[in-house]
Amino acid sequence: MTPQPKVLIVDDEPDYLRIAAKIAAGAGCAVVTAATAAEGVALGARELPDLVLMDVGLPDGSGFDAARALRREKRLSSVPVIFFTVRSELDMVREGLSLAKVGYVLKPFDPDDLERRIREAVLPS
């Protein structure tokens, strides 16, 4: 039996965290959540998720830096990341896309688009 893919969601805003967790669970994933960059990095190293959904503006730092920190963990060096954020400046989008590989989603997000990206990232095609 294929193990259930695990998604780590890092967002300090409870509304978005709750909605994203529901979408990921609906896509058949197990979900772990964190509200800060530090908590997300620590949880990621422990849980070894198959996918990370990361806010960019976290209370203790940038989601970009948190994603870089996660990737420094050997077993997470190629973990796919989807950034979901209100930051739509092109320089931010460029930096996010160069790090994320999988996606950059603007809040408030389209639930169908987010679910499709999660499925494509974690489920075998």
Added chain:
Amino acid sequence: MKPGGPRIACVTAAPEKRDFLKAALHALRPEFYPSAAAFLGQCPSPVSRLAVLDQALPDMSGRDLAAALRREISASSLLLVLLGGPRSSPAEISLGLENGADDYFDFPPEPGLFRARLLNLLARGRGASLPPPPGEFRFGGLVISPEARTVAVGGKALNLTALEFDLLAYFLRTQGRVISRSVLLEQVWKGGTDPGPRSVDKRIEVLRSKLGPAGAAIRTVFGLGYIFKI
């Protein structure tokens, strides 16, 4: 089309869309990019005047890419066309247009009609080539100048506090999207001294009142937050 004509950027990873665009737009010298990242790597191109964005890009939705491009002054003259799926809902089309697309097509569109509408857009784009004063936004009687940090309604200058101006400028940048109170606190208040979501409501009430009839553009979305929509 002569060699110096408008160049069109086509952003899609889907082979069937690429083949369609190649055939429909061959005379308009289309250039192809397989992802948002690849397109943004060269954007704003000095030669692209119109970009066709696949709604389902591998790394970003076409709608989000359009929204990001629209708020960038250096790309503000770029015409944007979204290419959706076979049966997009009216809501999907509306959202695409509200986020800055100039047109939206289900795929596959009729090739002749598609080409004709793109040529119309390009022609109108040329006709509207006089740029607005730098950094000035007009919505009916409302004129906002982010650089001078001034706002006028019906020609009369308004006296806004710094925070009220930042709030209005943020709504301007995110128009058409629902913004929660906590996002406003994060992005506008930036962890300042205002204590919580209720203070957001109070400030918005004051801002609406100062804007007069134009204040109706700041709408409450029950249970979610606010949306700025003219």
